Amino acid sequence: MSKKIFHEGERPAREKTLVDWWTRTVEGPLDEEYFAWMAKVGLVHVVRGVENPMMLAMCSFVAEFVDRRSREAKLPEAEPLSEAFYRLSMVVGAVITYGFDRYQALALYNVAGMEPALLERLTAEEARRLLAEITRG
Amino acid sequence: MNREKLREISRQAMEDMAQEARFRPEDHQVLLKHKDRLLALTDELVKAFYDTLFATPNTRKVFHEGERPEREKTLRDWWQRTIEGPVDEGYWDWQAYVGLLHVKRVVTNPMMLGQAFLIENVVRRHVNEPEVVEALGRLMATVAAIIAYGYEKVQLLSVEETTGIGQDLIRTNVRVGVEKLLEE
Numbered sequence: 182m183s184k185k186i187f188h189e190g191e192r193p194a195r196e197k198t199l200v201d202w203w204t205r206t207v208e209g210p211l212d213e214e215y216f217a218w219m220a221k222v223g224l225v226h227v228v229r230g231v232e233n234p235m236m237l238a239m240c241s242f243v244a245e246f247v248d249r250r251s252r253e254a255k256l257p258e259a260e261p262l263s264e265a266f267y268r269l270s271m272v273v274g275a276v277i278t279y280g281f282d283r284y285q286a287l288a289l290y291n292v293a294g295m296e297p298a299l300l301e302r303l304t305a306e307e308a309r310r311l312l313a314e315i316t317r318g
Numbered sequence: 319m320n321r322e323k324l325r326e327i328s329r330q331a332m333e334d335m336a337q338e339a340r341f342r343p344e345d346h347q348v349l350l351k352h353k354d355r356l357l358a359l360t361d362e363l364v365k366a367f368y369d370t371l372f373a374t375p376n377t378r379k380v381f382h383e384g385e386r387p388e389r390e391k392t393l394r395d396w397w398q399r400t401i402e403g404p405v406d407e408g409y410w411d412w413q414a415y416v417g418l419l420h421v422k423r424v425v426t427n428p429m430m431l432g433q434a435f436l437i438e439n440v441v442r443r444h445v446n447e448p449e450v451v452e453a454l455g456r457l458m459a460t461v462a463a464i465i466a467y468g469y470e471k472v473q474l475l476s477v478e479e480t481t482g483i484g485q486d487l488i489r490t491n492v493r494v495g496v497e498k499l500l501e502e
Contacts, residue, residue, distance in 0.1 A: 227496040230489075233427070233470060234331040234463035238339035241459035245339075245452060252448060260446075264439065271435035275428035278466050282427060285473060288495035292488060293481045300473065301424075307476035308421035315321055315415065 186231055206269070219273050223280020227288070233278045240277075244270035321411060324418075328410035331467035332460060341460040345453035346405045355445050356401045363397060363440050364390050370436060377429050400457070413461050417468025427466045434458045 187195065205215065226236060248263040256262060286297045295303070332340055349356060368386055371377040381389070396416075399409070420430060438458050442451055474485050483491075 224496055224500055228493055228500060230493065232331075232334045233466040234334035235336070237431075237459055237463045237466060238335035241455055242336065242339045245455050248451060249448065264442070267438060267442075268435060271431050274462075275431040278427040278431065282469060282473070284496050284499065285470065285492055287499070288492040289473070289477050289488070291495045292491040293477050293483065295477065295480070300476070303476040303480055304469075304473045305422055305424055307479060308418045308472050311323060311472065311475075312415075312418050312422060315324065315418075 186229055186235070211269070216272075216276050219276040220280040223277040223282075224284045226277065226281050227284050233281055236277055236281075237274050240270045240274040324411040324414040325407065327414040327417065327468050327471050328407075328464050330471075331414075331464040332410065334467070335460065335463055339456060339459050341405065341453075341456045343405075345456050346403055348449045348453040349401050349457070350403065352445055352447070352450050353401055356441065356450075357398065359441060359444055360394055360397055362444075363437065364393050366440050367393055367433060367436060371433070377432075380423055380425055380429070405457075410460075410464060413464045414468055417465035418472065420465060421469055421472045427469055430465050431462055434462045 209215075225231075226233075244263075244267045247266040248259075251259040251262050283297075286300050289295060289300055290297055368390055372381070372386070403409075419425075435458075438451075438454055441454055474488055477483065477488055478485050
């Protein structure tokens with residue numbers, strides 16, 4: 182499914198983006214600017230049609246990769262390193278997911294003329310309606 | 319509208335996940351192999367889960383007064399069913415249902431993702447075999463993906479219901495709108 186996202190010949194450019202992200206993530210600083218950058222990734226994902234499940238899968242993949250490789254290399258601090266990476270990948274996943282949800286809401290405001298607060302209420306109401314139907318069904 | 323919507327959410331979310339990160343049947347065999355140790359963590363897991371939710375102002379706000387025992391029971395049931403199985407289509411539909419409950423209670427995706435991390439972390443500290451860490455990692459990534467996707471799906475459904483604009487057109491317009499934001 183995620184293969185459909187890419188244009189022909191795009192892989193080298195995307196690989197470079199991941200290398201840049203990895204370098205900055207390891208070297209830091211992991212400051213407000215870093216997390217604002219991650220929020221912008223959420224925005225890019227909306228444009229490219231990268232769904233949150235695709236992104237969350239890759240977040241989990243990166244953390245698990247670091248965990249496995251640091252165990253295999255028998256790094257003396259493999260455990261705290263893995264824990265730090267699992268935590269970081271979850272925060273990055275949360276920021277990108279939230280960015281995606283918020284930007285989608287903002288764009289819906291432009292499309293449907295709904296204020297984000299109204300959309301939030303309608304969304305909760307829709308969930309209530311669906312749940313009631315499932316319970317009845 | 320009925321349970322089909324849950325199936326649609328869980329299926330779509332799982333299909334969107336890269337195969338390497340998606341939960342697979344062998345993962346559940348691993349969880350079953352370590353079932354006793356994993357189930358022995360139930361009390362600690364439930365306590366850590368709700369202690370942190372109640373200690374954090376934004377997540378504390380989600381709960382009504384006196385609700386904690388009921389919520390603890392829900393988590394206990396979820397953990398037991400997750401370990402004991404079956405982790406089948408019905409299980410994933412249930413996770414989509416949990417996603418709808420989150421939207422109704424205004425539990426945001428970052429709140430949910432934080433708790434997914436916590437569950438993995440508590441387990442890792444006690445059961446640190448690579449096969450368990452990997453199986454649980456794929457399980458939590460899949461559960462989180464389904465719940466996160468549910469939020470987006472309900473948001474689109476509510477706009478469709480209110481405006482009568484079809485979801486595909488909404489999606490296209492959203493993309494165009496966000497592209498403009500990106501240019502700014």
